[in-house]
Amino acid sequence: MIGGGQGAFIGAVHRIASRIDDEYELVCGAFSSNAERSKASGIVLGIDEGRAYASYIELIEKESKLTAHERAQVISIVTPNHVHFEPAKLALENGFHVILDKPMTLTLEEAKELKEISDRTGNLLCLTHTYTGYPMVKQARDLIAANHIGKVRKVYAKYPQGWLSSLAEATDNKQASWRTDPSQSGIAGAMGDIGTHAFNLIEYVTGLSVSHLCADINVVVPGRRLDDDGAVLLRFDGGASGVLVATQVAAGAENNVQIGVYGETGGIEWQQDDLNSLIVRYTDKPAEIWRTGGGYTSTAAMFNTRTPAGHPEGYLEAFANIYRNFALTIKAIGNGEQPSAQMLDYPGLNEGVRGMAFIENVIASGKSEQKWTPFTI
Amino acid sequence: MIGGGQGAFIGAVHRIASRIDDEYELVCGAFSSNAERSKASGIVLGIDEGRAYASYIELIEKESKLTAHERAQVISIVTPNHVHFEPAKLALENGFHVILDKPMTLTLEEAKELKEISDRTGNLLCLTHTYTGYPMVKQARDLIAANHIGKVRKVYAKYPQGWLSSLAEATDNKQASWRTDPSQSGIAGAMGDIGTHAFNLIEYVTGLSVSHLCADINVVVPGRRLDDDGAVLLRFDGGASGVLVATQVAAGAENNVQIGVYGETGGIEWQQDDLNSLIVRYTDKPAEIWRTGGGYTSTAAMFNTRTPAGHPEGYLEAFANIYRNFALTIKAIGNGEQPSAQMLDYPGLNEGVRGMAFIENVIASGKSEQKWTPFTI
Amino acid sequence: MIGGGQGAFIGAVHRIASRIDDEYELVCGAFSSNAERSKASGIVLGIDEGRAYASYIELIEKESKLTAHERAQVISIVTPNHVHFEPAKLALENGFHVILDKPMTLTLEEAKELKEISDRTGNLLCLTHTYTGYPMVKQARDLIAANHIGKVRKVYAKYPQGWLSSLAEATDNKQASWRTDPSQSGIAGAMGDIGTHAFNLIEYVTGLSVSHLCADINVVVPGRRLDDDGAVLLRFDGGASGVLVATQVAAGAENNVQIGVYGETGGIEWQQDDLNSLIVRYTDKPAEIWRTGGGYTSTAAMFNTRTPAGHPEGYLEAFANIYRNFALTIKAIGNGEQPSAQMLDYPGLNEGVRGMAFIENVIASGKSEQKWTPFTI
Amino acid sequence: MIGGGQGAFIGAVHRIASRIDDEYELVCGAFSSNAERSKASGIVLGIDEGRAYASYIELIEKESKLTAHERAQVISIVTPNHVHFEPAKLALENGFHVILDKPMTLTLEEAKELKEISDRTGNLLCLTHTYTGYPMVKQARDLIAANHIGKVRKVYAKYPQGWLSSLAEATDNKQASWRTDPSQSGIAGAMGDIGTHAFNLIEYVTGLSVSHLCADINVVVPGRRLDDDGAVLLRFDGGASGVLVATQVAAGAENNVQIGVYGETGGIEWQQDDLNSLIVRYTDKPAEIWRTGGGYTSTAAMFNTRTPAGHPEGYLEAFANIYRNFALTIKAIGNGEQPSAQMLDYPGLNEGVRGMAFIENVIASGKSEQKWTPFTI
Structure with missing residues (x-):
């Protein structure tokens, strides 16, 4: 996870959403642009000390050197809009799938560039337009x-x-x-x-x-x-x-x-x-x-x-649907299978x-x- | 009443609205442009045979010759839009107050002319914008x-x-x-x-x-x-x-x-x-x-x-409020009194x-x- | 009408309900047990001076002597419960149909007696259980x-x-x-x-x-x-x-x-x-x-x-339905016709x-x- | 977890509720009275092979022998009512806190006995009356x-x-x-x-x-x-x-x-x-x-x-509140602190x-x- 340190709002929402269906495990993060604060957040969130990085650049650099088994598969970017494009680009280029809060980037040009990178690398990008998860x-x-x-x-x-x-x-x-x-x-x-x-x-x-x-x-x-x-x-x-x-x-x-x-x-x-x-x-x-x-x-x-009907689903469940469907898509592809229409149903x-x-x-x-x-x- | 013969929709609504607070009595009508049908409607509505007129022109001509006590005070026009201006104009010019269904006329010019006539004659016009009656x-x-x-x-x-x-x-x-x-x-x-x-x-x-x-x-x-x-x-x-x-x-x-x-x-x-x-x-x-x-x-x-609260008022009551407030305004003026803000609260x-x-x-x-x-x- | 003088609540509701469909005309009343007040209410309500009676007994006595054309057909009783039975009984016995606010009487015995009288005389009784009028x-x-x-x-x-x-x-x-x-x-x-x-x-x-x-x-x-x-x-x-x-x-x-x-x-x-x-x-x-x-x-x-659908009917309309259906029943019977199921649909x-x-x-x-x-x- | 194997309904709800706030980790289970099926569920749920037990008796026996650091702290019982009392009793007697679906037991006597055991051992019991979690x-x-x-x-x-x-x-x-x-x-x-x-x-x-x-x-x-x-x-x-x-x-x-x-x-x-x-x-x-x-x-x-207001919470969040508050109570006590009123707010x-x-x-x-x-x- 990039962003979402202590005090942030949407980072916590993303983490809950990722946990609901047990398809994700939080393994590393650059939770703040301040190294100390990132580390402090990492401790609270229970991740290994060495994997609370000082910056998203360090995160992507170091994680990409880990074995396929160890390293993060998906990087969730929950920063303000101006810190969407660069980390997403770097992540996609380095073999990570990306989950991005909306809007995608600061400019249309950046968005197009991310699409081009994803198309080229085969690494996927999911955008959390929550309301379509209902x-x-x-x-x-x-x-x-x-x-x-x-x-x-x-x-x-x-x-x-x-x-x-x-x-x-x-x-x-x-x-x-x-x-x-x-x-x-x-x-x-x-x-x-x-x-x-x-x-x-x-x-x-x-x-x-x-x-x-x-x-x-x-x-x-x-x-x-x-x-x-x-x-x-x-x-x-x-x-x-x-x-x-x-x-x-x-x-x-x-x-x-x-x-x-x-x-x-x-x-x-x-x-x-x-x-x-x-x-x-x-x-x-x-x-x-x-x-x-x-x-x-x-x-x-x-x-x-x-x-069952009448036990109300809420906002976090809609958010979780997006996370879950994206995970199922990645797993299916990882297994050499064609993801179903239901799996591919994420923004x-x-x-x-x-x-x-x-x-x-x-x-x-x-x-x-x-x-x-x-x-x- | 002009218009509102058998089979019409809004004419019946106007009549109910006029009755709810007992401030109006239906005394005459030109319910249809067809003299026979107007007469037939008049019978059903229980008005004097001689006062179911063949046309609005006849209605205004004949009613204006009756004594102040006998004659209609207010003429309600419930015809399609193209038959608003002429009868309203004639009525205002001949000493009647007018209730008109909306929109007021076919053109802005006609509306302005009615306003000028009303201002000049002192005869009033009420427009049934029902929803403001709630x-x-x-x-x-x-x-x-x-x-x-x-x-x-x-x-x-x-x-x-x-x-x-x-x-x-x-x-x-x-x-x-x-x-x-x-x-x-x-x-x-x-x-x-x-x-x-x-x-x-x-x-x-x-x-x-x-x-x-x-x-x-x-x-x-x-x-x-x-x-x-x-x-x-x-x-x-x-x-x-x-x-x-x-x-x-x-x-x-x-x-x-x-x-x-x-x-x-x-x-x-x-x-x-x-x-x-x-x-x-x-x-x-x-x-x-x-x-x-x-x-x-x-x-x-x-x-x-x-x-009392919880006994729901409905659409007809809102309509009736407009009719009632207009009647109270006319009565106050007739009594030489200044109508209250509540009485004047009609479109x-x-x-x-x-x-x-x-x-x-x-x-x-x-x-x-x-x-x-x-x-x- | 018996009861429903100035200041009463339900009397006014009954009168509005009676007017909505134009099947009733208020012709007489004993609006209060106080003769003066009854008369005062009669003036406000616009009925003939001689027909604002001092008591329900006087009302029934005098109205029953009028010609069929002149006299009240239906007597609406809108008093507190303890003044339901006697006037209703008297009215039914003297050739009037009766509209009664609920509950019908003070005791079950009285209710049964009214039913017996109605069955015997053929004069009808309607009870304003409003909510079934919706x-x-x-x-x-x-x-x-x-x-x-x-x-x-x-x-x-x-x-x-x-x-x-x-x-x-x-x-x-x-x-x-x-x-x-x-x-x-x-x-x-x-x-x-x-x-x-x-x-x-x-x-x-x-x-x-x-x-x-x-x-x-x-x-x-x-x-x-x-x-x-x-x-x-x-x-x-x-x-x-x-x-x-x-x-x-x-x-x-x-x-x-x-x-x-x-x-x-x-x-x-x-x-x-x-x-x-x-x-x-x-x-x-x-x-x-x-x-x-x-x-x-x-x-x-x-x-x-x-x-039409979406123009909300309200409480007074439900009340009016009961009044209207009762009137249609009386008219049908008066015309020697069998009232329809819809007409008979009143409590x-x-x-x-x-x-x-x-x-x-x-x-x-x-x-x-x-x-x-x-x-x- | 006891019960809640593949195909069960409420077990999955409990697991989601436990994950939402990241206060629980599923470490062992007796997911079915059938050893094979329990093992199969364990695999799907990603727990260590050796900790998918054949019965709740085995679970409690084996887990209680693990070190305090390794062993389960809380046992969640999500079986039908007739399998509430025995496992809960055994768990409380052997040093585990218990989460139980309602109703608590088959009889009032059993419920009283569980209360007596809990009072005596100091091990806590939480009952998932979900609706009070809203x-x-x-x-x-x-x-x-x-x-x-x-x-x-x-x-x-x-x-x-x-x-x-x-x-x-x-x-x-x-x-x-x-x-x-x-x-x-x-x-x-x-x-x-x-x-x-x-x-x-x-x-x-x-x-x-x-x-x-x-x-x-x-x-x-x-x-x-x-x-x-x-x-x-x-x-x-x-x-x-x-x-x-x-x-x-x-x-x-x-x-x-x-x-x-x-x-x-x-x-x-x-x-x-x-x-x-x-x-x-x-x-x-x-x-x-x-x-x-x-x-x-x-x-x-x-x-x-x-x-934030307007992002609807749902049923799973209410469920999670109960799980979370119970966990916070256990943690506070474990830290030698008095749990706050908010922490103790669980059934x-x-x-x-x-x-x-x-x-x-x-x-x-x-x-x-x-x-x-x-x-x-």
Whole structure:
């Protein structure tokens, strides 16, 4: 693991996610750019003293010299965005698979380069777009793919947060500080942090690709350096249209990311606040409530469910699904087998590249006087 | 009453709304452009035979000749949009107050003319924007006006319907036919029919005025002649921004019109599917559920509530609130009194004119390549 | 109307309910036991001066002397319980139909006597058990009757209120005063006031009859003279069992009366807080949300619905359904026609007698050391 | 671990729960009463070959001979009820701490004996009453303990399941088979399996002790050998009363265990289907929605929360809280420290003994003709 030392938030989430299905063991880390602190974190986390490295460069150098049996197989990078590209590149080039928090990199160019390296080396990359790990999100995707609601016409996605309603970065809020700092976060704030999640959710669930967008991007809180709010009109290949909202200034909102998709004959609605339910609507009969663990759910939904219906799965389980599926893919390949569709069901390089393209296009559109900006990669 | 003969939908709603608080008595009508049918409806509705007129022209002519005691005071016009302006104009010019279904007219010019006539004659006009009649919508307005959530930053409103997911106007669906016909409905379909409701709800609740908009207006169902779908980015005087969605092709959706408004320190959320609840969110304490009939609700909320908390008020009661408040205003004025703020709390000419301006601006923006269209009247 | 003068609560509800469908006209009243006040109320309500009577005796005497065309047809009695039997008896004996608020009388004997009089005279009696007027309650009944969930096994009903959490009758709360006074309310408090509603809801929806009960009846608030809380184990003819809860001391609760019924293959769940939805559960497929106004709903549900799906019906509409159906029944009979099943769908004498038997049995059980008390009439 | 071999359900849940917070390592097991199968499970679970034992007797014997550093510290017993007492006794007597699935034993006597052994040896026992592991359940307890809703008057708890609506034990449903078999499950079916959960939830949240009960216990599905349904009237020390419902024949129900508690001035409501929300009601102000992760939540709620508000915790996290708190208690004691109140916040021997007393009392009451049965231990 690179990053995720004491006090970090998402590092602990990654570690729990990795443990849930027992497919990972934490063997080494560069938990901090400060050697002392990295070592201290290593002790708390119970890894061998010699494998709490002073830097990601040392980690990759030393681990790559260990035997195949000893050395880390997968490197999880849980640092702020500006420390994604270099360690991921180095890891992929040196024979490690990589798990990366989103967004993938600081720029689209970097994302493309990682994809090129992965394609060349055969080392894999997984991006933790958590929300696609939920069973009912997979169920939604499967219903739409099976034409259950007809051809998709309208897509609405929303990620409302309220935690940046005040200038939290002016206090000692570490999360707020780096996420609103262009040098660490990149050209986008809210759009990079949660807009990409909503974007990924849309493309995952519908199977459609955004072709044009028209964005209203705002810095709402005075003194902030990056966007904390945005709304985007969307057009998709094939004619559907939609709206994406991502904001960090919806005061009082938590993280109720949500999606609604409407086709010719029905619609689906999902929201994180009721994550184990999927509402399926029809024009001519009662709406249905599909539930995680229901015996009628799809192969993918069941594959990513651990407990019987009514024992709620949560956020960490969705996160764990991504970790687990990535591990199963690596193991299958290691065994010379073709990973199943269920194993391959994790966000990866394509999603990462499209996510970075979303950031660049949406920020460009936000600055444009022209209504529609073509989605270019 | 003009329009609303046998088989019509909204006419019956208006009649129920007028009866609930016993402030109106139906005394005459031109229920159909067909004299026979108007008479037949009159019989069913129990009005005097001589006062079921063959046309609105006859109605206004004859009623205006009756004594003040006998004649109708208020004329309710419940016809399709293209039969709003002429009868309303004639009624106002001849000493009647007018209740009009929305949108007010076919064009902004007509709306302005009605306003000019009303201002000149002193005869009043009420527009049935039903959703502002709900107690919890009034509570939302009152909380925002009292700075309960701080200065407003973000506004989201959505009116999703699914009933026009197929080409219903090709069947004998009377409602679908006139609402998708430019000669009866005007230049807008969904935007006129339900977009104006969402727009009115936004301006009513927030007290803000839209200054610019950027619209994506679509005809989704092949063969349709007017828009059945749209999404609009909004900017408000004073700096807030927002999104308005109105669609008639969200297959399976009913009429769950909804609004969320977020200020510096909190937010409010309301939706018609749970109309007697208002969610109030804060950044630093638990969200609250304000309820119709709660002893802590505002004067306006209580004024428009008939039953104790937990005995749900519905759509007809909201409609009735508009009718009742308009009647109380007329009575107060008739008694030489100044109507109270609660009595004056009904949608009227200003809302009608702004609604027509919304239609014209949003359709213009939909056709424009330019991102932002200034909201002009 | 008898009772319901200025300041009364339920009288106003009855009047609104009577007006909604325009099947009633308020022509006379004994609105108060005080002649002056009755007259004053009559003026406010706009009835002829001579027909605001000083007492119900005068009302019945004088109205019965009017011509059939002039005189009241139906007398609505909206007084406290102890003024139900005498006026109802007098009215039925003198050729009037009667609408009575629940519970029917002070004692089971009185209820039986009213039934006998009605049977003998042919004059009808309607009891305003409001909750069975909801479209989705009728839908629940229809699904169960059609064996949609198999043979019923379990029934849960709950009526939680919180308004008597403190000794409100010690203040000048008129509603609390009479409802907690044995001389006005009868032998039961909560069980009579809301327990009878839950009981009626159960028997209406399931079509089953309670055969035995085991009650825990409590006076929770010190100083109160009648029960304000109770829970009852139920057994039904045919083997089903259930639980009925009615309490007025669930602090903070409003009026969320609710019912769940489970059969061999599925279940239904309804609650007043979401009155336009009916949840239908299955063992092997997704639960469904049936909605008021849905095109797939039953004849009875549609017959009692006024607005399209998504325009919420409320409490007053449910109340109005009872008034309207009773009127249609009277009209049909008056026309020499057999009223349809939909017209006859209002609570009447049988429900009233069973409700009074419920009160007597449940209070007896509450005092008994024996577990099961047979339900006797 | 004893039990939990391949194909078992709850064993896997226990293992995930143990891993989430990294306080446990699985080092040995007797996963099956079949030596071969135990070994096979051991291989899959990645434990040393020599430590997949043929029986729990062998496990305890051999592990107790290992050095303190090597040997298992805690033994988790995840077998059917009839294999709880003997291995737990043996483990406690031989220096191991024990984690036991509920209900604790087959009889109250056995439970008392385990308590006596634990008291004598100082080895600890933890019982996995999962639902008390939820942050908002702890918040409910803390609010009530802090007198937030006044003295408790009414308590309602319900655990509805539908999975035994048909005779599943006649198929090859392993879960159904042992849970409906008196020789493996004890004298109670539904009451033991889920009634004890509801009972534990009640006593945990309210801090009250049941003093009397009156039970209606049923075998609903023909051919079943143990109760699959029950409803219980409750009385508590101090005067409160309540109702407990537990059923496995509510067709279509999942596992929506729920509790409502009402005091003099307010109430709390929690249900597993919305586990991260706690509704707090008041008589005089809007209800509140307390949320897992909210900055205003109690020390105990925060101590058992891993992710920020709006990232839903689930069932496995609640389970993990119990495992984690038990581990922290053991570690503190091992370090010679007094465990904190938060560490000691896991269900243990007292809860186990009271749970077994509930089973014996509730089954006795179900058979009694007398209304109230005193709760005896």
